[in-house]
Amino acid sequence: MGELTVETRHLEGVTLLYPRGFINAHNVRLFESELQRVLEQGQFKLVVNCADLAYIASAGLGAIMGAIEEIRDHGGDLRLAGLNATVLNIFEILGMHRLYRIFASEAEAIQSFLSLEGPAA
Amino acid sequence: MLPSQTCFLSLVRDLTKRMAELAGFDEGTPDRIALAVDEATTNAIEHAYHGAADRAVELRFDEQGQELRVEVVDSGQGIDPRAMPRVDLERYASERRRGGLGVHLMGRIMDSVTFRRSARRNVCCLVKQKRPGPPEA
Numbered sequence: 278m279g280e281l282t283v284e285t286r287h288l289e290g291v292t293l294l295y296p297r298g299f300i301n302a303h304n305v306r307l308f309e310s311e312l313q314r315v316l317e318q319g320q321f322k323l324v325v326n327c328a329d330l331a332y333i334a335s336a337g338l339g340a341i342m343g344a345i346e347e348i349r350d351h352g353g354d355l356r357l358a359g360l361n362a363t364v365l366n367i368f369e370i371l372g373m374h375r376l377y378r379i380f381a382s383e384a385e386a387i388q389s390f391l392s393l394e395g396p397a398a
Numbered sequence: 399m400l401p402s403q404t405c406f407l408s409l410v411r412d413l414t415k416r417m418a419e420l421a422g423f424d425e426g427t428p429d430r431i432a433l434a435v436d437e438a439t440t441n442a443i444e445h446a447y448h449g450a451a452d453r454a455v456e457l458r459f460d461e462q463g464q465e466l467r468v469e470v471v472d473s474g475q476g477i478d479p480r481a482m483p484r485v486d487l488e489r490y491a492s493e494r495r496r497g498g499l500g501v502h503l504m505g506r507i508m509d510s511v512t513f514r515r516s517a518r519r520n521v522c523c524l525v526k527q528k529r530p531g532p533p534e535a
Contacts, residue, residue, distance in 0.1 A: 280408060301411075302440040303404035332429065334407075334436055335499035342499070363429045370430075370506045371499065 280304065283311040291387050292320040297329040300337030309340045316344065321353025324386040328359030333367060341377075354378070358386040402443045402453035402472070410457065411436045414468065417459045421466045422528060431466070431526055434507040437500035438470040438522045446474025446520050464529060465509075470522040477513060477520050 281298040292315050300308050315323065325341070327333075341355065348355050356378045360368065368374045380386040400406045414435040418428035439455055447453045456471040504511045510525045 299408070301404070301407050301436060302444065303407050332411075332433065334433060334440070335503050336440070338503075339499050362426060366426060366430065367433065367503070371503060 281307055283308055285311060285315060287320070289387060289391060291322045291324055291390050293383065293387075294323060294325045295329065296325065296327065296337075299331045299333065300340075301332075301334040302336040305334075305336035305340055308337060309343075312340060312344050316347060321348050321351040322390045323348065323353065323355040324358055324383060324390075325355065326358050326383045326386075327361070327364055328383075330361070330364055332363050338367070338371065338373065342373075345377075354390070356380060356386045356389060358383045399454045399456050400439075401451065402447045402455050403451045404440065404443055407436055407439060410439045413457070414459075417468075418466060418526075421461045423466070423526070427526070430507045431468070431524075434504045434511075434524055435468050435470065437504050438468075438511075438524060441477075441500055442470055442472040442474065442520065442522070446472045446477060448475070450474075464527055466526050466528070468524045470524070471519055473519045476515055 281296060281300060281304040284295040284297070286293045286295070294311065294315070296308055298304075312323075345355055357368075358380045359382060360379060365374070365379070368377070368379065378386075378389060380389065400410065411432045415428045415432040418431040423431065435457070439457070442455045443449065453472070453474065456469075458467075458469040458471065460467040460469075501511075504524060507526075508524045509527045510523075512523045514521050514523070
């Protein structure tokens with residue numbers, strides 16, 4: 278898949294995904310498969326760290342939207358961190374910033390799972 | 399003209415962004431226009447051509463006065479814009495929907511998005527005005 282890598286880490290019971298590059302229709306399957314792999318492992322507290330994500334097309338947004346119901350049905354959540362202005366604007370254009378909790382930093386996103394703030398915005 | 403393969407989408411994006419910059423758009427607008435054209439091209443490849451990799455997608459850029467017009471042209475299956483689902487994001491996830499976000503995104507980014515059928519070709523026309531306007535978000 279072109280120009281996308283996805284790394285995964287686990288920290289304090291939270292699974293961190295690091296998509297690096299960009300997500301579009303050409304490479305979304307890589308992101309989807311990593312997301313699905315994490316869910317199949319029973320990991321439902323997810324932070325997608327977008328600090329190295331240049332942009333995301335609707336295919337990537339659809340992958341996130343496609344997973345969120347399963348994640349929240351299991352009492353978890355998918356939260357986002359480190360969005361650059363371009364990616365944040367894409368979320369805002371669609372109104373997705375009202376559906377997902379977005380944090381400036383990974384640390385804040387992880388902390389949101391550790392404190393008793395509830396699963397979703 | 400580009401092959402109908404998604405590996406060329408990043409090229410489409412980079413080219414569109416540069417064309418928008420040359421047309422005088424700035425402050426993030428070229429990125430958004432590039433995304434809209436990426437989405438239109440993706441739709442041509444995945445829906446009009448059903449993923450066939452041996453076809454062609456044509457991009458046309460035209461700057462006239464205060465607007466940039468981008469046309470994405472394919473010779474695939476006719477698309478009925480009236481059949482395109484309207485997206486309600488609040489229900490999108492709960493209904494386990496897939497697809498439809500691209501057209502929704504195009505409509506939110508561009509000032510106008512129109513579809514027409516011409517000589518057995520689909521023409522998706524995206525227009526962005528240069529005038530300052532209300533924020534997109």
